[in-house]
Amino acid sequence: MSEVIQEIARKFPAxxxxxxxxxxxxxxxxxxxxxxxxxxxxxxxxxFNYLADISSAHWPDEGRIDVVYLxxxxxxGEQLRVRAPLPVENxxxxxxxxxxxxxxxxxxxxxxxxxxRFGGHPNLSRILLPEDFEGYPLRKEYPMEGDxxxxxxxxxxxxx
Amino acid sequence: MTIHxxxxxxxxxxxxxxxxxxxERLDLNTELxxxxxGPQHPxxxxxxxxxxxxxxxxxxxxxPQVGYLHxxxxxxxxxxxxxxxxxxxxxxxxLSPISNNIGLAGAVEKLIQFQVTEKCRVMRxxxxxxxxISSHILWLATTALxxxxxxxxxxxxxxxxxxxxxxxxxTGARFTVSYGRIGGLAxxxxxxxxxxxxxxxxxxxxxxxxxxxxxxxxxxxIERNQDVGPISADDAIDLGLSGPNLxxxxxxxxxxxxxxxxxxxxxxxxxxxxxxxxxxDRYLVRMEEIRQSVKIIEQALKEYDPSLPLFPQDEQSxxxxxxxxxxxxTKMEELIHQFIVATEGPKTPLGKEIYFAxxxxxxxxxxxxxxxxxxVAHRCHFRSPSFVxxxxxxxxxxxxxxxxxxxxxxxxxxxxxxxxR
Amino acid sequence: MGSDAxxxxxxxxxxxxxxxxxxxxxxxxxxxxIDMARKNSLWPMPFGLSCxxxxxxxxxxxxxxxxxxxxxxxxxxxxxxxxMIVAGTLTKKMAYAAKRIYDQMPEPKWVIAMGVCTTTxxxxxxxxxxxxxxxxxxxxxxxxxxxxxxxxxxxxxxKVQDLVMKERWEPGKRRLHGHYRGRDPKYGALPxxxxxxxxxxEGNPEESGKPTWRKGYFGG
Numbered sequence: 001m002s003e004v005i006q007e008i009a010r011k012f013p014a015x016x017x018x019x020x021x022x023x024x025x026x027x028x029x030x031x032x033x034x035x036x037x038x039x040x041x042x043x044x045x046x047x048f049n050y051l052a053d054i055s056s057a058h059w060p061d062e063g064r065i066d067v068v069y070l071x072x073x074x075x076x077g078e079q080l081r082v083r084a085p086l087p088v089e090n091x092x093x094x095x096x097x098x099x100x101x102x103x104x105x106x107x108x109x110x111x112x113x114x115x116x117r118f119g120g121h122p123n124l125s126r127i128l129l130p131e132d133f134e135g136y137p138l139r140k141e142y143p144m145e146g147d148x149x150x151x152x153x154x155x156x157x158x159x160x
Numbered sequence: 161m162t163i164h165x166x167x168x169x170x171x172x173x174x175x176x177x178x179x180x181x182x183x184e185r186l187d188l189n190t191e192l193x194x195x196x197x198g199p200q201h202p203x204x205x206x207x208x209x210x211x212x213x214x215x216x217x218x219x220x221x222x223x224p225q226v227g228y229l230h231x232x233x234x235x236x237x238x239x240x241x242x243x244x245x246x247x248x249x250x251x252x253x254x255l256s257p258i259s260n261n262i263g264l265a266g267a268v269e270k271l272i273q274f275q276v277t278e279k280c281r282v283m284r285x286x287x288x289x290x291x292x293i294s295s296h297i298l299w300l301a302t303t304a305l306x307x308x309x310x311x312x313x314x315x316x317x318x319x320x321x322x323x324x325x326x327x328x329x330x331t332g333a334r335f336t337v338s339y340g341r342i343g344g345l346a347x348x349x350x351x352x353x354x355x356x357x358x359x360x361x362x363x364x365x366x367x368x369x370x371x372x373x374x375x376x377x378x379x380x381x382i383e384r385n386q387d388v389g390p391i392s393a394d395d396a397i398d399l400g401l402s403g404p405n406l407x408x409x410x411x412x413x414x415x416x417x418x419x420x421x422x423x424x425x426x427x428x429x430x431x432x433x434x435x436x437x438x439x440x441d442r443y444l445v446r447m448e449e450i451r452q453s454v455k456i457i458e459q460a461l462k463e464y465d466p467s468l469p470l471f472p473q474d475e476q477s478x479x480x481x482x483x484x485x486x487x488x489x490t491k492m493e494e495l496i497h498q499f500i501v502a503t504e505g506p507k508t509p510l511g512k513e514i515y516f517a518x519x520x521x522x523x524x525x526x527x528x529x530x531x532x533x534x535x536v537a538h539r540c541h542f543r544s545p546s547f548v549x550x551x552x553x554x555x556x557x558x559x560x561x562x563x564x565x566x567x568x569x570x571x572x573x574x575x576x577x578x579x580x581r
Numbered sequence: 582m583g584s585d586a587x588x589x590x591x592x593x594x595x596x597x598x599x600x601x602x603x604x605x606x607x608x609x610x611x612x613x614x615i616d617m618a619r620k621n622s623l624w625p626m627p628f629g630l631s632c633x634x635x636x637x638x639x640x641x642x643x644x645x646x647x648x649x650x651x652x653x654x655x656x657x658x659x660x661x662x663x664x665m666i667v668a669g670t671l672t673k674k675m676a677y678a679a680k681r682i683y684d685q686m687p688e689p690k691w692v693i694a695m696g697v698c699t700t701t702x703x704x705x706x707x708x709x710x711x712x713x714x715x716x717x718x719x720x721x722x723x724x725x726x727x728x729x730x731x732x733x734x735x736x737x738x739x740k741v742q743d744l745v746m747k748e749r750w751e752p753g754k755r756r757l758h759g760h761y762r763g764r765d766p767k768y769g770a771l772p773x774x775x776x777x778x779x780x781x782x783e784g785n786p787e788e789s790g791k792p793t794w795r796k797g798y799f800g801g
Contacts, residue, residue, distance in 0.1 A: 022512045023270050050397050053515065055528045057539040068528065070515055074397060074411065077418045081515065102400030105551045113234070128227035128580055129709065130674050137235050137708055144239055144707065199678050200628065202657040207630055207675055228675045229631055232707030247704065251670075254632035298635070301642075317642030324639075335636060335728055577631050580672075 004046050004080065012038055027081040032067075035084040036094040039069060042080065043099050047073045051100035054107060056114040058088070060140045065091045067116055071100075086116065095121040113138040161430040161448070190216050195562075199228045203306045203566045206576030208550070210565065217561050222554045226547070230580040237540040241505050242268050242342060243482075245540065250336040252542060253578040255298050256291035256521045258327065261340035266421060267516035267527035268342045271537075272506045274480055279468040280344045281423045285460045286357065287330075287339065288422070288518070289453040293364060294323040295521035296446045300371060303443070303570040307384050312371050319367040322360050329353055342506055343481035344471045354464050361457045368450055375443075385440035389556040389568030392437060399555070400548040403523025404445045405572055409437030415519040426463075427456045439571035446573075480506050505535035513539075522546050522573055544578040612750045619663075620745040621651035623691075623738070626662035628682065630669025633696040633728040637668045640731035652738050659685040664741060665718075666734070670698035671711045683718040689748075691741045694720045696728045703727060 005028060009016050015034035020027040030038050042048040048071035055068040069082040084093055095118040097103040107118045108127040115136035118124055126133060135142055198209035207228035213220040233252060237245040242264075249264045250257035262284050269276060276284075297320045304312035324334045330349060331337040339346050375381045391401070396409040406413055414431045416424040432448035434441030471481055482501050483494040508531030517526040523545025532538035549572050556572075557565045591599070601607070627637055640647050647653040656662050659682045671679055683692070694714050697703035700723045702712035714720060721744060722737045729737075 023273065023514050025514060027513065051400055052517070052524065053526050053528060053541070053543040055539070055541040055543075057513075057530050059538075068513070070526075070528075074413050079419075079515075081513070083513075100400065101398045102548055102551060105547065106400075109547075126227075128230040130227070137232060138238075142235070142708075144235065199675060200657075200682055202627075206634065207678075228672060228678070229670060230672055230674065230709050231670050231705045232709050233705075236705070236707055251632050251704075254635060302638075314643045317639065318644065321639070321642075321644045334730060336632060 004042070004078070007046070008038055008041065011041060025079070025081060027083055029083045029085065032084040032086050032093050035067075035069075035082065036096055036099075039071060039082060039096050040099055042071050042082075047075060048078070048080065050074045051096070051102050051106070052079070054096075054103060054110055056110045056116055056138070058114060058139045060088070063088045065114060065116055065139075067091075067093055067110065069096070091116040092119055093117075094119045095124075097121055112136075115139065161432055192220060197565070198225075204569060205302065205574055208569070208574060208576055208579070210553075210569075212562065212565065214562060217563075219557050219560055219562060219565060222557045222565065224550050224553050226550065226576070226579050228580065229576045231577075233581045234540055234542065238537060241535045242508070242537055243502070243505050243535075245537070246340055246342075247336070247338045249340075249542075250338055251577055252544065252581060253295075253520060253522060253525070253546070253575050254336070255575055256295035257335065258331075258337050258339050259288040259291040259518065259520050260525065261338055262288060262345075263340075263516070263518040263520065263525055264527055265340035265342050265344075266518065267514065267529050268506065268508075268537075270514045270516045271508055271512065271529050271531055272342075272480070274343055274477070274506070275472070276344055277469060277472055278423075278463075279465060280470055282460050282464050283345055283349065283470070284340075284422045285424065285427070286457050286464070287345075289457050289460070290323060290326065290357070290361070292453045292521045293361070293450050294320050294327075296450050297323070297364075297368075299446060299521075299573045300368075300443075303567075303573075304371075304375065306566050306570040307381065309375060309378070309381065312374055315367070315371050315374075319364060322363075326353075326357055326360055329356070341481055343477065347484070348470050349466070351466065354461050354466065358458065358461050361454050364454055365451055368447060372447060382440065384563075384567050385443060385571070386438060387436070388439045388560060388564045389571060390436055390438040391552055391556050395555060396437060396552065399552045401523070401552055402545050402548065403519065403521070404442055404449060405523060405549045405552070407431060408434035408441040408445045410435055415517050415524055419517065421516070421518060424456075427459045429453075429456050439567050442571040442573075507535060508532055508537060511538075515543075517543070520545060522575060522578065523549060542578075542581055544581060546572075546574040546576075546578045547581075550574050550579060615750045616746050616748075619689075619750065620742045622654075623652040623664045623741065623745070624654045624656050624662045625652055625664040625666050625738070626659050626682070626686065627655050627657070628665055628667045628679065630667070630671060630675065631698070633668035633699070636728045636731055637666060637695065637734065640734050645731040645735060647735060647738065650735060650738055650742070652742075659683070660687065662686055663689060664691045664693065664738070666693045666695055667699045667714050667720075668695040668728075670703070670705055671714050671717070672709050673711055674709070676711050676717050679714065680717050691721045691744065692718055693722045693724060693734070693737050693741060695724045695734055695737070696726060698727070700725065 005019055012034055015030045015038055016028060017031060018029040050072045052072050053070040057066045064085045065088050067084045067086060070079065071082065072079045086093060093116065095107055097107060105127060107121055108124065110116050111118060111124055112126045112128050113136060125131065193214045195212045195214055197212055198204045199207040209225040209228060211223040211225060233248050237248055246261045246264055249260040253260050297316045301313045301316035327337055328334045330353060331339040331346060391409055393409045393411050396406050397411060410433055412431050412433050417431060429452045432445045434445050483497050487494040488498045510531055510533035513530045515526055515528050517524050525545055526543030528541040528543065529537050530539035553568065553572065556568050629637055639645060641653060641655060665683060665686060694700045698705060699714045702710050711717060722740045724733050724737045726733055
């Protein structure tokens, strides 16, 4: 595991911001602009052929949204978490759906619920919620219930 | 291990086989038709909607539309304490609720760095494998019904009802059990339950064999399943398929072997692997998994010792889990303890993140938790296997007949509660 | 010994009735006969949405066997059915489909709301879940439970059968629909599709010219 991280640190000196260890898992915090290059390196040179998950987390106090990738090698069982912190005002990151096709829906889900936009995604649209839904429910400021939720939700018959 | 044997594979002579290449070659200059299948359709296993573009009967493209059962479980789980979030996991993969909430409990334990007792691990393994068996039995029932073998539906449900009875004896609930708890399980087993589990579980292979006798060499079943909805191993890995769907394509990958949890590495079992990645192989893999699960349960129940404690006994650990209910109602100290655990609960470390995956019946069920410094998770993301495997559907059904879409959707075993969360 | 040997103290009316029965005639009102026929030939439309659908399947399957109660002919097209069993959480995205399917069912029709999610939204008090299907369509029988046991659902089907008997068929009579919360101004009226039957007097498309949703529940 550490060889992979050392190699990433060597190849992308500006990318790695932090390496965290917890509960036997390694988290690599990378510069969002270089996240795709790091992930491409992991897939193509380090044998991480399987993308288990893409997730996200909103930190309103720090004003950032993390996008969390979980690439894995099915041959060796190695697993690495790559986390890219984005600014909450303009959360944009390049898509990885051309590296792993499974990222297509996973990124759409993150876009749908967290509002992170993935540049270059072939079909970046809402997946779980309807197209005309406003807001991103998994952000912390989104209300659990109340009048603010589900605005502009009109039946199909009344749409212009 | 391989799933095919000579007895199961019927040599195909091709008579009555629809030659799909012929259909394409006809070239009737037909117009493409878009057909909307779902969200209310008997064969979409819930509220899945498929937008199919058809050329005659051949599927040109299929676009799954999900979200008709999006209930905001992740958002709800982030507003509740982690103990309170457990019942919501029941409703995600509602064919095997028990493995879901044990999975969440395991994830929280990984986040707070807590070790459960040996007995608890054994019981969890038995519960998870029972969930796998009952889920696969239900899969068999619905898939056979979709393809037209209604008899199997009744045979399989007879068997599943026995598992419902066991769950009821174990947890008090028949279906949505909420049995997992952070640091252990909701309650200990009654005396004699282990023997009963063993008795029921040992009968299962016989019942499964009965269903297999109706299906495996059945002409219609083979025609409807073999070479239908195939996906190659490379595509399956690239698309992130997991569980039986991935293994049917020939990839020997199982979370129980790769990242053993709950002491799965102590048990001797094999991973059934298919060759062709078609519906028939997915069926064979699941049937073999039932037999392997029976093997695991038999081994686990040998290690089960009812005299051991379910929860760790030291003072530090007691802050994690609820005290037994009968003591709460009679003892002052336990009542206070219950109050503290229910209101405060285990504190999650701020900013620490973990990913904990279990091999659920549908595939890799992952829990991504981020600690918040309180008893509420800052982020609670569920990586559901069905969501990811549905993504492979367009590739599998492309160029197949429209009736094969039914068989392919059924063989993927999607549960929409888990897809949409 | 033939049947003549049985001698009972019967009044004249009963003896006449028995004679009629022997000759193949049963007396009664036609509507009662129709009620009995309708009661024991309910065709449920399983609107399985989530977890409850599995218990609904268990109800039809081998152990619980709904066929004992004459309502096992599950049809997945609403046009053939007269009893809609809504089993599971209804999300707002799915609400249109539910409403449309209800409208496609021919009159007379009954609705069972199975489980707490269908009844009130249940444990899912979230942004995407309709808090009770009776905001969308009228409900005749509610079944509590998360999910209810198959026995409970069988009991609900029997309750619907009781309702069928009580409501007494008459030519041209429209049946009273069950509990319907949608008229609550907070939640707005349900849309009446032009193709569907006119369930409610309010929001009648012929009066207003087009299908109406009163704003409120879905949009504010």
